[in-house]
Amino acid sequence: MEQSRFDIQYAAMRAAIIEREFQHLNEKQREAVFHTEGPLLVLAGAGSGKTTVLINRIINILRFGEGYSYAYAPEDATEDDLLFLREYLRNPTEEHRMRAETLCRVNPARPWQILAITFTNKAAKEIQSRLQRALGEEFAKDIWASTFHSMCVRILRRECDAIGYDRSFTIYDTDDQKRVLTAIIKNNKLDDKVFDVRGVASAIGRAKDNLQTPRIYAIENTEDYYKSTVAEIYKQYAKQLKESNAMDFDDIIMKTVQLLQGNPDILERYQRQFHYVMADEYQDTNHAQYVLTSLLAGGYENICVVGDDDQSIYKFRGATITNILEFEGQYKNATTIRLEQNYRSTQNILSAANELIRNNARRKGKELWTDNGDGAKIRFHRSDTQEGEAEYVARMITEGVADGKHFSDYAILYRNHVLSNSIESAFKRNGVPYRIVSGLRFFDRAEVKDMLAYLWVIANPTDNLRLRRIINVPARKIGNKTVETAAMLAELNNTTMFDIVSHAAEHPELGRATNALTKFAELITNLQKMKEHMPLDEFYEQVMVQTGYLEALKAKETQEAQGRIENTMELKSNIADFMSRQEQPTLEGFLEEVSLFTDIDRMDESSDAVVMMTMHSAKGLEFPQVFLVGMEEGIFPGFRAMEKEEDLEEERRLCYVAVTRAKQQLYLTCAERRMMYGRTQYSKPSQFLKEIPKQFVDSNISETRQEMQEKLDLQPNPKYQSSRAYDISGAHKKQPVIAKKKTAQTVAAPALKPGDQVDHKAFGHGMITSCKPMGGDILLEITFDKVGTKRLMAKSAMNFMTKK
Numbered sequence: 097m098e099q100s101r102f103d104i105q106y107a108a109m110r111a112a113i114i115e116r117e118f119q120h121l122n123e124k125q126r127e128a129v130f131h132t133e134g135p136l137l138v139l140a141g142a143g144s145g146k147t148t149v150l151i152n153r154i155i156n157i158l159r160f161g162e163g164y165s166y167a168y169a170p171e172d173a174t175e176d177d178l179l180f181l182r183e184y185l186r187n188p189t190e191e192h193r194m195r196a197e198t199l200c201r202v203n204p205a206r207p208w209q210i211l212a213i214t215f216t217n218k219a220a221k222e223i224q225s226r227l228q229r230a231l232g233e234e235f236a237k238d239i240w241a242s243t244f245h246s247m248c249v250r251i252l253r254r255e256c257d258a259i260g261y262d263r264s265f266t267i268y269d270t271d272d273q274k275r276v277l278t279a280i281i282k283n284n285k286l287d288d289k290v291f292d293v294r295g296v297a298s299a300i301g302r303a304k305d306n307l308q309t310p311r312i313y314a315i316e317n318t319e320d321y322y323k324s325t326v327a328e329i330y331k332q333y334a335k336q337l338k339e340s341n342a343m344d345f346d347d348i349i350m351k352t353v354q355l356l357q358g359n360p361d362i363l364e365r366y367q368r369q370f371h372y373v374m375a376d377e378y379q380d381t382n383h384a385q386y387v388l389t390s391l392l393a394g395g396y397e398n399i400c401v402v403g404d405d406d407q408s409i410y411k412f413r414g415a416t417i418t419n420i421l422e423f424e425g426q427y428k429n430a431t432t433i434r435l436e437q438n439y440r441s442t443q444n445i446l447s448a449a450n451e452l453i454r455n456n457a458r459r460k461g462k463e464l465w466t467d468n469g470d471g472a473k474i475r476f477h478r479s480d481t482q483e484g485e486a487e488y489v490a491r492m493i494t495e496g497v498a499d500g501k502h503f504s505d506y507a508i509l510y511r512n513h514v515l516s517n518s519i520e521s522a523f524k525r526n527g528v529p530y531r532i533v534s535g536l537r538f539f540d541r542a543e544v545k546d547m548l549a550y551l552w553v554i555a556n557p558t559d560n561l562r563l564r565r566i567i568n569v570p571a572r573k574i575g576n577k578t579v580e581t582a583a584m585l586a587e588l589n590n591t592t593m594f595d596i597v598s599h600a601a602e603h604p605e606l607g608r609a610t611n612a613l614t615k616f617a618e619l620i621t622n623l624q625k626m627k628e629h630m631p632l633d634e635f636y637e638q639v640m641v642q643t644g645y646l647e648a649l650k651a652k653e654t655q656e657a658q659g660r661i662e663n664t665m666e667l668k669s670n671i672a673d674f675m676s677r678q679e680q681p682t683l684e685g686f687l688e689e690v691s692l693f694t695d696i697d698r699m700d701e702s703s704d705a706v707v708m709m710t711m712h713s714a715k716g717l718e719f720p721q722v723f724l725v726g727m728e729e730g731i732f733p734g735f736r737a738m739e740k741e742e743d744l745e746e747e748r749r750l751c752y753v754a755v756t757r758a759k760q761q762l763y764l765t766c767a768e769r770r771m772m773y774g775r776t777q778y779s780k781p782s783q784f785l786k787e788i789p790k791q792f793v794d795s796n797i798s799e800t801r802q803e804m805q806e807k808l809d810l811q812p813n814p815k816y817q818s819s820r821a822y823d824i825s826g827a828h829k830k831q832p833v834i835a836k837k838k839t840a841q842t843v844a845a846p847a848l849k850p851g852d853q854v855d856h857k858a859f860g861h862g863m864i865t866s867c868k869p870m871g872g873d874i875l876l877e878i879t880f881d882k883v884g885t886k887r888l889m890a891k892s893a894m895n896f897m898t899k900k
């Protein structure tokens with residue numbers, strides 16, 4: 097075809113815009129961004145910009161997508177038309193789409209044709225907000241950027257009648273799941289030591305990750321007594337959930353796969369819808385997620401997965417690294433792009449990460465480099481005790497803040513949550529503000545769960561489990577026996593408990609409770625009606641009042657009850673926040689969001705506090721200053737992992753993930769002695785520390801001493817107070833002495849009194865308002881000019897404070 101005036105102008109204009117748009121990316125990254133058609137694997141190390149590529153790729157597809165290259169303006173297009181088109185290419189709004197289409201054959205993807213899946217809500221939100229900034233809120237909000245779970249819930253809410261569920265289905269969290277399982281284990285008179293509920297729950301979870309239904313699981317496990325019994329529990333569990341119109345987390349994925357596999361018409365609809373499918377952190381997908389992604393991308397096969405085989409850390413949850421390693425086998429025409437430049441960390445941190453992960457045999461192998469410069473050396477610090485370790489962490493942070501850093505620049509990462517206790521105490525003693533990201537669900541407080549249970553029952557009255565939770569809360573004279581009778585009647589009549597309760601008068605077995613039951617059913621029915629014509633937050637308040645829940649708390653008049661009232665009110669703020677974000681906020685929508693919520697999503701980045709979380713939760717995140725604490729043999733790697741090479745490699749990958757979160761400075765700390773689970777443990781520094789070459793490290797750990805200890809296999813004798821009892825080398829003296837001095841300094845309890853003026857390195861000028869002796873130390877309350885009142889323990893505080 098002859099080139100029209102438009103073609104020439106258009107091509108030049110397009111090239112210029114694209115050039116400008118993506119100039120901040122490197123060549124390899126741009127290659128990935130522009131490779132939009134066909135299967136693409138971006139396999140690259142930490143901090144190399146994988147997530148960045150994924151986001152920019154979406155921007156590219158939506159603004160300059162393949163379709164635009166076929167755009168031809170008619171010969172008679174006016175200057176005005178061309179100007180309009182130029183504007184439209186910059187900012188393709190739905191509003192102007194029609195005119196653009198009449199001018200030229202534009203055929204770029206629409207936002208809802210793009211599916212981008214990630215693992216955490218936080219990551220999904222990050223993608224959404226970056227896309228909104230680039231493409232405009234209105235336009236970007238239709239992109240399916242979400243987690244596996246919320247995407248599946250969205251599909252299921254629309255389509256689940258095809259698999260026999262009602263659209264108002266409830267989502268059970270791990271706690272709900274355990275209640276149901278515990279009851280089943282008890283009813284079947286099984287030994288709950290052998291069939292420990294956590295073990296059973298995780299076996300069922302793994303079965304679902306592998307898309308095994310109760311029937312298939314039973315067929316595949318006939319030989320083994322434990323597993324065949326689990327198969328029976330699984331069967332009963334699935335039946336009960338179905339009857340309650342409920343799904344657990346793992347069901348959400350499995351049922352979506354079943355829905356799509358069992359209903360070709362529905363599958364085809366989604367395959368047609370999703371022109372482009374993308375998945376971040378693909379190394380952590382399990383079998384069910386892999387099948388799901390493949391199914392959804394099956395229409396156009398424009399599938400792009402990004403990941404890092406070295407960061408696969410969820411094997412224990414069924415993730416299988418083969419999904420990423422076999423991508424090229426699955427799609428014969430796949431293109432693979434590797435990124436090697438890291439933009440996050442300094443060279444010292446990267447070299448350490450490279451050397452560490454080199455010890456894994458099973459990997460594809462890659463090296464990262466950066467031109468960020470060497471940066472500061474990594475700091476190793478070994479303390480005598482866990483308290484010493486915690487004090488060190490607190491001291492480094494306070495000194496850093498005194499130096500101009502922010503508390504929020506710091507992250508403390510640990511292998512297990514138990515390791516956070518001593519750090520927390522040290523932060524309290526030193527007035528360091530912190531926030532623990534538990535990775536668990538936030539909405540786990542009893543009163544919040546109660547209110548949510550009410551909301552669930554209103555939305556889905558067939559939810560027997562939640563009905564049981566609230567039917568007599570606050571007390572309504574509906575006893576346990578009545579509840580059990582109602583449950584039995586429901587079973588017998590093949591209906592739900594709510595149905596029985598609503599028709600209590602027809603069941604003489606319910607005896608004197610009939611009245612109370614009928615009233616309860618009326619309460620729920622009335623609330624259901626009320627819900628229809630009231631804003632959600634007002635409705636929530638009505639639920640608190642009508643159910644008598646608020647009244648019952650108020651009547652208690654205790655401090656604790658007051659706290660609970662505040663928590664239930666906080667739930668209202670959550671609802672209000674939800675309403676402000678949604679165009680059509682529904683109760684179901686809110687409940688859904690809540691059930692997929694974890695603490696990490698609530699991490700408020702605006703407040704200045706140190707964050708503490710497990711290494712697993714830190715995936716995909718970055719922080720200027722990172723501490724990895726508890727770097728000891730037996731903790732990290734854990735004893736269990738040390739037995740099998742395969743497990744050790746997974747631990748090492750976790751260490752690689754943790755190390756590569758740091759942008760500027762990495763601290764690795766350990767203690768010789770530590771109280772864990774009520775016992776004092778002595779441990780050697782983690783083998784991972786040894787795998788990091790000395791040239792990248794600044795250490796207080798004397799190597800001679802460590803080597804000596806290992807050579808002689810000397811075990812420290814717990815009878816000695818000082819852990820140095822076994823140290824015969826004397827070579828350690830240099831550094832630790834300095835450390836000792838610091839501790840010695842803190843011992844003298846300072847003579848302070850209310851009214852004294854102080855200068856604190858991190859908090860500035862303040863005045864002591866009270867001094868209370870406490871456990872050989874003094875608890876100070878100080879009102880600082882800048883940061884308000886803080887409570888500090890005098891001994892530690894005097895490291896940073898002078899009296900005026």
Ligand SMILES: Nc1ncnc2c1ncn2[C@@H]1O[C@H](COP(=O)(O)OP(=O)(O)OP(=O)(O)O)[C@@H](O)[C@H]1O
Nearest residue numbers: 120121122141142143144145146147148439440716
């Ligand atoms: N071309 C670039 N120029 C400058 N900075 C970049 C570039 N690409 C990425 N970055 C920055 O590097 C950091 C790491 O990027 P990103 O989080 O996308 O990496 P990742 O590969 O997804 O990391 P992870 O493996 O930890 O998930 C981010 O702060 C990002 O803004």
Ligand SMILES: [Mg+2]
Nearest residue numbers: 146147148716
């Ligand atoms: Mg990433």
